[in-house]
Amino acid sequence: MESLSSSVPRKERDGFWRRQFNVDVTSKQIIFDVVFGIVMPLLCFYVDPGILSAERLVARRGPIPVFNGWTFFIYAFSGLAIVALILCMGLRNRATPSVRAGLGGVLLGGAALSFAIGVVILPLTILGILFVIGSLGLIPFFTGFVYLRNGVRASGIGSPEVNRTPRVATAVVVALLALGLPGIAQWKINSSVKESIAQILDPNTESIDAPLARIKRFHSFVDTDRILHQYESETNPARQERLGRAYKEITGEDIEGILRD
Numbered sequence: 001m002e003s004l005s006s007s008v009p010r011k012e013r014d015g016f017w018r019r020q021f022n023v024d025v026t027s028k029q030i031i032f033d034v035v036f037g038i039v040m041p042l043l044c045f046y047v048d049p050g051i052l053s054a055e056r057l058v059a060r061r062g063p064i065p066v067f068n069g070w071t072f073f074i075y076a077f078s079g080l081a082i083v084a085l086i087l088c089m090g091l092r093n094r095a096t097p098s099v100r101a102g103l104g105g106v107l108l109g110g111a112a113l114s115f116a117i118g119v120v121i122l123p124l125t126i127l128g129i130l131f132v133i134g135s136l137g138l139i140p141f142f143t144g145f146v147y148l149r150n151g152v153r154a155s156g157i158g159s160p161e162v163n164r165t166p167r168v169a170t171a172v173v174v175a176l177l178a179l180g181l182p183g184i185a186q187w188k189i190n191s192s193v194k195e196s197i198a199q200i201l202d203p204n205t206e207s208i209d210a211p212l213a214r215i216k217r218f219h220s221f222v223d224t225d226r227i228l229h230q231y232e233s234e235t236n237p238a239r240q241e242r243l244g245r246a247y248k249e250i251t252g253e254d255i256e257g258i259l260r261d
Helices: 016-021 025-047 071-094 096-121 124-127 132-155 166-200 209-215 226-232 236-253 255-261
Strands: none
Touching: 025 071, 025 132, 071 096, 071 132, 071 166, 096 124, 096 132, 096 166, 096 236, 124 132, 132 226, 166 209, 166 226, 166 236, 209 236, 226 255, 236 255
């Protein structure tokens, strides 16, 4: 006699978590992935109140962004992860195993980054949960889940295939490269900005045009509070004038106006 469980469709017999990572993709999962893997991350970047971008804090004196010094890295890698998700969802099984494994590696790296961001900003999320914008702090956890699910599927980590090792190895290598390249670029940007600000603050620097030009290329990733605090403590009118000019060139704001607010 056939058991009762055998008459139940496989999708219904599988537990919740197994359904999230097996090869069968449902329409609800696709909608969830588009919303929380693409739309909501872009919305969070757009309405960012200063958690990521220092530029959002230019018009007022406020705390340094949580991820000050990591903004370019987060933007660049998140862009890669969103593109990888779109390709994974669009290609599905039409791509070769190695291509799927590479895309899966990017998504697994994206999952790790998203979960890390969610954990770091969790205290702020809890404090701001009474406001609508505070709930956006939970989005990285949902985004991380979307990337994890699609990354596991694409890379073949959960596959019972005997020859899955090459795919998993490819996914790991691509994940490290996808994280490493934006990380190196961020390090070079930080080094250039730090050196340029030091030259602006150095009274022996005859002209600040060159360091200003370098900083303006990365103005969205610059912590201008250092210039502002130095301006406040400076007693030499000539140096103060240089600092005020630098602040104006970088932010477009008058430093005296900022101090009065």
